[in-house]
Amino acid sequence: LNEKLVCGYPLSIFFIVVNEFCERFSYYGMRAVLVLYFKYFLRWDDDLATSIYHTFVALCYLTPILGAIVADSWLGKFKTIIYLSIVYAVGQVAMAVSAIHDITDSDRDGTPDSMTFHIVLSMVGLFLIALGTGGIKPCVAAFGGDQFGEHQDRQRRTFFSVFYLCINGGSLLSTIITPVLRAQECGIYSKQKCYSLAFGVPAALMVVALVVFIIGSGMYYKAEPQGNIMLDVCKCIGFAIKNRYRHRSKQYPKRQHWMDWAEEKYDKLLIAQIKMVLKVLFLYIPLPMFWTLFDQKGSRWTLQATTMDGNFGALVIQPDQMQTVNPILILTLVPIMDSLIYPLIKKCGLNFTSNFYFSFILSNFQKTLPTFPSTSQSQLKLLNMGSNSVTVKLPGNDALILPAAQVYPFINNCNTKFTNLLPEVILFKSATNDLTSKPQEGNNAIRFVNGMKTAVNVSTAAADFGLIEPFYYSNYSQIKNGKATFTLRSGSQSCEYSTNFGFGSSYTFFIHSTLVFGSNCQDSVTAVEDIKPNSVHMALQIPQYFFITAGEVMFSVTGLEFSYSQAPSNMKAVLQAGWLFTVAIGNFIVLIVAELAKIPKQWAEYVLFASLLVAVCVIFSIMAYFYTYIDPTEIEAQFKKKINEDDEDDKSKPGKAEVEMVKRDSIKCHDEYDKATQTKM
Numbered sequence: 001l002n003e004k005l006v007c008g009y010p011l012s013i014f015f016i017v018v019n020e021f022c023e024r025f026s027y028y029g030m031r032a033v034l035v036l037y038f039k040y041f042l043r044w045d046d047d048l049a050t051s052i053y054h055t056f057v058a059l060c061y062l063t064p065i066l067g068a069i070v071a072d073s074w075l076g077k078f079k080t081i082i083y084l085s086i087v088y089a090v091g092q093v094a095m096a097v098s099a100i101h102d103i104t105d106s107d108r109d110g111t112p113d114s115m116t117f118h119i120v121l122s123m124v125g126l127f128l129i130a131l132g133t134g135g136i137k138p139c140v141a142a143f144g145g146d147q148f149g150e151h152q153d154r155q156r157r158t159f160f161s162v163f164y165l166c167i168n169g170g171s172l173l174s175t176i177i178t179p180v181l182r183a184q185e186c187g188i189y190s191k192q193k194c195y196s197l198a199f200g201v202p203a204a205l206m207v208v209a210l211v212v213f214i215i216g217s218g219m220y221y222k223a224e225p226q227g228n229i230m231l232d233v234c235k236c237i238g239f240a241i242k243n244r245y246r247h248r249s250k251q252y253p254k255r256q257h258w259m260d261w262a263e264e265k266y267d268k269l270l271i272a273q274i275k276m277v278l279k280v281l282f283l284y285i286p287l288p289m290f291w292t293l294f295d296q297k298g299s300r301w302t303l304q305a306t307t308m309d310g311n312f313g314a315l316v317i318q319p320d321q322m323q324t325v326n327p328i329l330i331l332t333l334v335p336i337m338d339s340l341i342y343p344l345i346k347k348c349g350l351n352f353t354s355n356f357y358f359s360f361i362l363s364n365f366q367k368t369l370p371t372f373p374s375t376s377q378s379q380l381k382l383l384n385m386g387s388n389s390v391t392v393k394l395p396g397n398d399a400l401i402l403p404a405a406q407v408y409p410f411i412n413n414c415n416t417k418f419t420n421l422l423p424e425v426i427l428f429k430s431a432t433n434d435l436t437s438k439p440q441e442g443n444n445a446i447r448f449v450n451g452m453k454t455a456v457n458v459s460t461a462a463a464d465f466g467l468i469e470p471f472y473y474s475n476y477s478q479i480k481n482g483k484a485t486f487t488l489r490s491g492s493q494s495c496e497y498s499t500n501f502g503f504g505s506s507y508t509f510f511i512h513s514t515l516v517f518g519s520n521c522q523d524s525v526t527a528v529e530d531i532k533p534n535s536v537h538m539a540l541q542i543p544q545y546f547f548i549t550a551g552e553v554m555f556s557v558t559g560l561e562f563s564y565s566q567a568p569s570n571m572k573a574v575l576q577a578g579w580l581f582t583v584a585i586g587n588f589i590v591l592i593v594a595e596l597a598k599i600p601k602q603w604a605e606y607v608l609f610a611s612l613l614v615a616v617c618v619i620f621s622i623m624a625y626f627y628t629y630i631d632p633t634e635i636e637a638q639f640k641k642k643i644n645e646d647d648e649d650d651k652s653k654p655g656k657a658e659v660e661m662v663k664r665d666s667i668k669c670h671d672e673y674d675k676a677t678q679t680k681m
């Protein structure tokens with residue numbers, strides 16, 4: 001195989017792991033800002049954005065089948081990786097271009113004039129990315145595995161661990177960097193959030209990945225494709241089923257395996273290889289449920305984080321940045337598992353056949369939301385602007401004493417008429433404008449009500465509330481957590497009001513009629529909390545991240561290597577694709593259950609997913625217990641030897657004896673296959 005070895009490892013794998021690092025940076029970096037691009041650039045609603053996001057992720061894990069077929073049957077892994085990487089890079093560039101708002105902003109007002117252009121270009125870009133990333137994914141892993149000889153099992157296992165570390169290193173860096181790039185302002189005619197840069201850097205990294213892979217070209221071991229293997233496999237399976245059906249009557253003796261019904265027409269080696277693949281694919285059936293929970297990190301868990309407090313002292317974490325906990329934990333756990341836990345388990349003589357994964361059921365953290373008015377009700381607020389308490393009697397309500405400078409919020413029916421309110425009491429009714437959900441991205445939604453007889457201008461460094469007319473209110477503005485200082489201005493006079501904000505709150509600030517400019521106006525503004533700040537800390541998600549990542553380390557890293565080692569030589573990429581297909585199905589389950597079924601209570605949805613996973617864990621453990629490890633290379637070698645011997649014998653013993661030989665060898669080969677698969681996992 002490879003002549004250039006470094007510490008017992010082929011030098012070529014260096015280029016493969018660097019390629020994987022850059023490619024995963026490109027993929028996860030683009031994915032990190034994708035939902036926000038849909039929502040804020042393309043102006044899609046939450047549901048559409050989440051659905052398209054999960055459809056894209058699912059597509060990325062469906063296309064590996066295409067890539068694997070092309071690689072194993074036609075182009076070989078090396079050429080497939082090169083061609084599809086070009087498609088991938090073009091897709092990333094298309095995404096970056098689709099996010100340049102100036103292209104269609106002919107009136108230069110900062111918003112694209114033809115959204116269709118941006119939508120079409122980004123959808124084409126996403127399709128090319130899905131084709132590229134999915135297409136090369138099974139090939140890169142299998143191509144890496146190909147670089148090791150038969151006696152380098154240990155090195156190959158380590159390679160898959162390092163490969164996984166690179167995936168997560170790329171994912172970690174990009175998930176930190178691209179949200180920062182997105183937050184920058186850029187543009188030619190007007191400055192907007194810089195999605196083009198957030199997509200442009202991943203595009204550049206994909207080009208780097210391609211260049212690095214090409215540089216290593218002279219050092220790779222490139223296994224030749226072995227013809228249209230997938231077509232042969234499908235035909236062989238089809239024939240076995242048809243033949244079995246034709247011979248369903250009891251007069252025909254049973255065969256050991258239903259695939260043996262293809263013997264009349266197909267090569268025994270091919271039948272044995274199909275048996276190996278089917279055995280592994282059968283074991284994969286319960287796996288999508290793991291990915292169903294796992295991939296909700298990017299959607300449900302991140303949305304949940306927006307209702308939580310991200311203040312970690314010196315560090316303030318944004319909800320989408322919580323996802324970086326997963327790759328951070330992977331980078332810590334994989335070396336610990338490889339160097340400590342697995343050797344310890346082996347020393348204790350434990351048979352570590354299946355990896356259980358525990359999931360935490362999160363309770364409903366949205367308790368900070370108040371009761372919002374229904375469609376037939378309106379939200380009212382009474383504000384006493386005077387300096388004495390007043391008694392207010394509203395129809396259908398008990399008399400209420402409203403202290404000076406205090407606000408009384410309540411919900412009432414829209415058709416209630418209010419009369420005889422005292423002149424100093426403001427009845428503030430804004431049913432259509434009130435915020436009815438938590439503000440986005442952990443921000444705080446703030447508005448002002450002007451109780452003065454003159455118009456007031458309110459602004460902070462981050463937002464301008466504009467000129468608020470007397471007894472009128474401003475629109476909401478989004479304010480980040482921390483201290484904010486508002487400047488209140490009327491003509492040439494001004495004063496300042498400061499307050500601290502947490503995460504995800506909403507406040508209405510009432511400016512008193514008694515406000516005197518020129519001094520500090522701290523006492524002349526009353527803050528009314530419409531939505532409480534997030535009280536549950538984001539740190540509470542860390543245990544969940546820990547368990548799901550521990551599960552990933554035990555399940556996914558080993559699964560990657562398992563899919564390689566159990567695959568016949570001509571179907572390595574195909575089985576990698578089968579493994580990735582389970583990720584696609586997992587994402588479709590999220591799409592169906594979370595997006596379409598719309599279970600009203602979030603906790604009920606978590607309980608449903610967790611219960612399904614527990615059930616699947618039990619089923620998988622039983623299946624894994626009965627699984628018997630095989631050595632595809634050995635089995636294939638035995639079959640090839642037999643076929644060669646047959647060829648020799650055919651030359652010397654033609655005629656009737658040939659039929660007998662085939663029969664005898666068929667039985668012998670099956671015995672060998674069965675013997676080789678007797679060792680338990």
Ligand SMILES: CC(C)[C@H](NC(=O)[C@H](C)N)C(=O)O
Nearest residue numbers: 167168171326327330556583
């Ligand atoms: C899909 C795989 C599990 C893998 N993802 C990860 O390792 C995440 C970042 N922990 C991948 O190949 O992207």
